[in-house]
Amino acid sequence: MxxxxxxxxxxxxxxxxxxxxxxxxxxxxxxxxxxxxxxxxxxxxxxxxxxxxxxxxxxxxxxxxxxxxxxxxxxxxxxxxxxxxxxxxxxxxxxxxxxxxxxxxxxxxxxxxxxxxxxxxxxxxxxxxxxxxxxxxxxxxxxxxxxxxxxxxxxxxxxxxxxxxxxxxxxxxxxxxxxxxxxxxxxxxxxxxxxxxxxxxxxxxxxxxxxxxxxxxxxxxxxxxxxxxxxxRKLHQRVAMFRRYLKDNATDPEDEELLAAKIMGRWRSGAPLALSSPHDDPDLGADRSRNNSFLYEEDDPTGFTTPGGCHIRRANPRDASVAGVPRLHRMIRRGTAYGPLLPEGVLEDDGADRGLMFAFVGAHLGRQFEFVQSQWVNDGVFFGADDAKDPVVGSNDGTGDFIVPRRPVRRRLPSLPRFVVTRGGEYxxxxxxxxxxxxxxxxx
Structure with a gap:
């Protein structure tokens, strides 16, 4: 050696x-x-x-x-x-x-x-x-x-x-x-x-x-x-569809933002639900010394604050109790946006190509990138959610749901469409x- x-x-x-x-x-x-x-x-x-x-x-x-x-x-x-x-x-x-x-x-x-x-x-x-x-x-x-x-x-x-x-x-x-x-x-x-x-x-x-x-x-x-x-990977984002879905499933604009936070695991400001629930904290979201320093197991093992099926908890379960060892599937990820901004409030697709150029960096394509894509993003067995997919980037087809844990009755977001389409990529x-x-x- x-x-x-x-x-x-x-x-x-x-x-x-x-x-x-x-x-x-x-x-x-x-x-x-x-x-x-x-x-x-x-x-x-x-x-x-x-x-x-x-x-x-x-x-x-x-x-x-x-x-x-x-x-x-x-x-x-x-x-x-x-x-x-x-x-x-x-x-x-x-x-x-x-x-x-x-x-x-x-x-x-x-x-x-x-x-x-x-x-x-x-x-x-x-x-x-x-x-x-x-x-x-x-x-x-x-x-x-x-x-x-x-x-x-x-x-x-x-x-x-x-x-x-x-x-x-x-x-x-x-x-x-x-x-x-x-x-x-x-x-x-x-x-x-x-x-x-x-x-x-x-x-x-x-x-x-x-x-x-x-x-x-x-x-x-x-x-x-x-x-x-x-x-x-070049990932096209269906922004108008995403906005319409939130609007159709929310009771008012404030609820829209809450739903957006629940499916991502962060408020759009960047503030994590783990540190800012139940209200957004834009100052926290902008503070790079604080906005990612949190764990799940001690404060939120059941996902009442940060749902187990939300995007950021799937992509990196941190210390949460899941099937597998999260450290073996840790990745370096980078995303850079392409295409024009869809103006605020527009709910109809303008036909423009927009999205992210995504890059994974790691020494193990199989147990890092491919494992996360197949087992965490496009399946839910690892945290006890059967075949539920990531609500943001998963390969949804309109038949799956997203569950928001809540007392006394959980909240169900039905018929998740595919918000992100792969336009190509390479290893x-x-x-x-x-x-x-x-x-x-x-x-x-």
Missing amino acids: SEQTHMKLELDDIQRGVLSSRPTPYAATYILFRIDDRAHGRELMRRASAVVTSAAESMSPLGETWVSVAVTYHGLRALGVPQESLDTFSWEFRQGMAARAKALGDTGDSGPENWEPPLGTPAVHVVLTALAPDRARLEAAIEHARPAYHRLPGVTAIWRQDCYALPTETEPFGYRDGISHPVVEGSGIEGSNKLETPLKAGEFVLGYRDEMGGVQTPQPEVLGRNGTYVAF CFMPGLSALRWLGDLEG
């Missing part, structure tokens, strides 16, 4: 996009590339190693601006990575997101047959992401990265999605976003929940011990070490900087 499993995180070799939380406000761009010429693809990797921001640069003059590069399984094949090396990557990564769609709940409108081209196809080889606190610095970051792919005719940009903080600094449904972020041992980056015990680095970075004591490292070690897996490997150079120096 490598000595690296016992060492501190090699921050200068880990991409900044692995460990850092998203800035607020933000601007972001995702650019997908196809490699048509192997030599040019390798040159792209060599150049990328010089422009990608490392985790050690978190205190640099760039501040909260960074560029990341990730590669799909088909991209690694296009670069000429030997098959014996490809076979050491996770099974889910090798299959790709489109092949895993049914397990993820991506069926019907969210099925790969309805995805936005070229998402989920073998043509997607490289994903370049740039993130910054504002559009000016984003453009500067893109300009800084442009030499990496400029004048390489064998590398073609095939898709781009621009994202930006909405004027409300919320996601399209109106909730404050980008709140929860775990603390990773050895990263030097603070987590958002002061009550959460730091997680082992191997949960998020390949080549280090994870919570189970194991070490996952694709081979050769120079390729796998300090890398991670990333799941990118990627985000290499360390040494690995990018190794990919650039491949021969044959």
Whole structure:
């Protein structure tokens, strides 16, 4: 076993996009590339190693601006990575997101047959992401990265999605976003929940011990070490439908906001029900030192304050008593909004495409991202709710309900429609900087 499993995180070799939380406000761009010429693809990797921001640069003059590069399984094949090396990557990564769609709940409108081209196809080889606190610095970051792919005719940009903080600094449904972020041992980056015990680095970075004591490292070690897996997803949000559902099931505007809080687990201000029920507390919601520091088991084990089936409790049960071990399924999640804001009060769909570019970061695609999607988001058995799905992002079809625990009689929200539709996505490997150079120096 490598000595690296016992060492501190090699921050200068880990991409900044692995460990850092998203800035607020933000601007972001995702650019997908196809490699048509192997030599040019390798040159792209060599150049990328010089422009990608490392985790050690978190205190640099760039501040909260960074560029990341990730590669799909088909991209690694296009670069000429030997098959014996490809076979050491996770099974889910090798299959790709489109092949895993049914397990993820991506069926019907969210099925790969309805995805936005070229998402989920073998043509997607490289994903370049740039993130910054504002559009000016984003453009500067893109300009800084442009030499990496400029004048390489064998590398073609095939898709781009621009994202930006909405004027409300919320996601399209109106909730404050980008709140929860775990603390990773050895990263030097603070987590958002002061009550959460730091997680082992191997949960998020390949080549280090994870919570189970194991070490996952694709081979050769120079390729796998300090890398991670990333799941990118474009998620279209049916904002008008969401607003109408709340209005149709509420008694008045105040009740609408209560229902919105109950199905999310937070008021739209960002204030968690665990710390602010029964009334919103916008000051708490805006306070990033307080708005995520809470647990469930001691104060709310039965979910009377924060329903067991609400979005944030499903996505991260924290210390709640559920089937399984929540720490083994902890994820780094990031979301960046795209598309125009639907004006306040509008209840009819205007036909615009709006939603979130979602990114999962972790060392275990199966027991982190896929487990949460299949067992927590799209099933309710883990907390005793049979097949009930997440009311916000679950693959609902109009037949399921959401139950709000309440005394003396619980409240039932019927016929949940699908509010979020998958427009496409892909599983990627985000290499360390040494690995990018190794990919650039491949021969044959």
